[in-house]
Amino acid sequence: MSTIALDKGMRHGFSLAWRGILKIRKNPEQLMDVTIAPIVFLAMFTYLFGGALAGNTDAYLQMLVPGIMVMNILQASMTAGVQLNTDVSKGVFDRFRSMPIARSAPLIGAVLADIVRYVVCIMVLLVVATVMGFRVQTGPVELLVAVGLTIVFGLAFCWASVFVGMLLKTPQAVQGMMFVLIMPLTFGSNVFVGTSTMPGWLKAWADISPVSLMADALRGLLNGGAIAAPLTGSLIWMVAAVAVFFPLATWAYRKRV
Amino acid sequence: MSLAIRAEGLVKHYGETKALDGVDLEVPEGKVVGVLGPNGAGKTTAVRVLATLLRPDAGHATVGGHDVVKNPRAVRSLIGLTGQYASVDEDLSGTENLVLLARLLDHSRAGARARAAELLEQFELTDAAGRAAKTYSGGMRRRLDLAASLVGNPSVLYLDEPTTGLDPHARNEVWAVVRKLVANGVTVLLTTQYLEEADQLADTITVFDHGRVVAEGRPDELKRRVGGQTLQVRPTSLRDLDVVQRILGDLTGVRPTRDDDTGLLTAPVNDPVLLSTLVRKLDDAGITADELALRLPSLDEVFLALTGKQTEGSLA
Structure with missing residues (x-):
């Protein structure tokens, strides 16, 4: 692709991202859908089980918030697939495709708009967590790195959502499928409880799952503690997710549109 | 007379279903050709092939001299598409929808806003310009959809069942817009289930049935064959x-x-x-x-007369 074509593709991508952001502004409840579940889990686990699991709810909250951030970002990344699927089934894509724009522009636009969605989701979650008593133990730089890393994590895994979004027929099916994938991934990790009491097979998985490693990296960044090992692990997972799902997503996208 | 659209032997199969089974179609520049047929006759599939949205399994087609498979980009810069289901973004306002499309067609920010305002004015949507498209009535939606397909000043316009589901008043409005466009020299390929619509707008009518062309001619010729x-x-x-x-x-x-x-x-x-x-x-x-x-003869009777069989709908 020539640089001029690439430049055009990006510009069209930005125009379509603007559309995505407009849609977020007009339908904030759609954003709430993916934010509310993590907040419910945050409140429920902290006040119901926090005391029993960690001695007191404050200690548990410090452990839980970084994990819930991972859950939140996975939920938010699900929207990309649902949104793209909606566009395809409603015929909006036909209009774009009948125009002389780069084929990748709608995809670029969807992913760029996703970044805005992620930022809003994380902000809402952090505000709620702070109200509940969560405090960053490190500093603003670490907080920024943690937020940035979470966004990159979401961008890496959103390709799985785009892939599913292009494979399944309806937006509802995509939403259902992603929920089924994300729930066990989130619960089969160290987000809510330590892995030491899990059966061997589950512990083996939970210790190396991307959700656990990412949660540990964020705990290190926000609460202090070991960062290097979980961060390396999460980065490997992100690279792997992109390596697997980016080609699959673009393949399914080309086949569908 | 040169041809804006020329299709030869288009074939498209979906598993066992032959959506297009060897379709030839010619649309002269500046004319309106109506494609008439019941649901499932292959009308929309033909439009999707000609709009570069679908690759034919066999046959070839050119729009403005450009091959739809080999040079889709050149075709896309000539065409405007109004889908069977209004393909505007329902969450966005009329203005936002049109500005977005103008931006995608490389208008400047100010140019895009001007073009949007101009089209909204032309389609009498200025009062509703700031409202989300989902609040529009059926007729307004269809007008916005038409406006959206005209942002890039296309020379060839596809109208895929532009009035299906509209009340007579809204239908007349859409017809008036189409007539105005044709007067300005735009070539139109119109698909419809309504004989009256083809009669009102089209210079010639092509009748589709089960992915084939079963009749072609001027509206009065076809009507004579149907029997008044x-x-x-x-x-x-x-x-x-x-x-x-x-x-x-x-x-x-x-x-x-x-x-x-x-x-x-x-x-x-x-x-x-x-x-x-x-x-x-x-x-x-x-x-x-x-x-x-x-x-007046119904589409069922046109079909009965032209194909010797009932449409699927009337059999049920």
Whole structure:
């Protein structure tokens, strides 16, 4: 692709991202859908089980918030697939495709708009967590790195959502499928409880799952503690997710549109 | 006369279903060609192929001289598409929808806003410009959809069932817009399920059935083949059915079709005056009728006449 074509593709991508952001502004409840579940889990686990699991709810909250951030970002990344699927089934894509724009522009636009969605989701979650008593133990730089890393994590895994979004027929099916994938991934990790009491097979998985490693990296960044090992692990997972799902997503996208 | 659209032997299969089974189509520049057919006849598939949205399994097509498969980008810069389902973003306002499309067509920010305002004005949507498209009425949505397909000043416009589901008033509005576009030299490929719509707008009509072209011609040619109008009578008492059938037969010179269950008699007529003659003759015979009407041929009858079989809808 020539640089001029690439430049055009990006510009069209930005125009379509603007559309995505407009849609977020007009339908904030759609954003709430993916934010509310993590907040419910945050409140429920902290006040119901926090005391029993960690001695007191404050200690548990410090452990839980970084994990819930991972859950939140996975939920938010699900929207990309649902949104793209909606566009395809409603015929909006036909209009774009009948125009002389780069084929990748709608995809670029969807992913760029996703970044805005992620930022809003994380902000809402952090505000709620702070109200509940969560405090960053490190500093603003670490907080920024943690937020940035979470966004990159979401961008890496959103390709799985785009892939599913292009494979399944309806937006509802995509939403259902992603929920089924994300729930066990989130619960089969160290987000809510330590892995030491899990059966061997589950512990083996939970210790190396991307959700656990990412949660540990964020705990290190926000609460202090070991960062290097979980961060390396999460980065490997992100690279792997992109390596697997980016080609699959673009393949399914080309086949569908 | 040069051709804006030329398609030869287009084939598209979906598993066992032959959506297109060897379709030839020619649309001269600046003309309106109406593609008429029931649901599932392959009309939308043909439009999608010609709009570069779908690759044909066989055959080829050019738009403005560019091959739709080999050079889709050149085709896309010539065409405008109005889908069967309004393909604007429902969450966005009229202005936002049009500005977005203008931006994608490389208008500057200010240029895009100006183009959007101009089109909204032209389609009488200025008052609703700031409202989300989902709050629009059916007719407004269709007008916005038309406006959206015109942002890039296309020379070839595809209208895929532009008035399906619209009330007569909104339908007339859409028709007026299409006529204006044609007057400005735009070539239009129109698909429709309504004979009247093709009749109103199209220079020539192509009739599709099961992925094939079954008839082609000017509207008046096709209508002559269908047989003009139909006279329908339903006597109040089924006992009068024989007598009325004879009267109607004598009058039209054709043996009327008779439905013994509903008591409805139908015969094709060429002269509308026969209606009043029939009323007088029934009066003379002392027969009353529950139903007595002169009808234009329906799409079912066009199909019956052109293909020798019923449309799927009328069989059910």
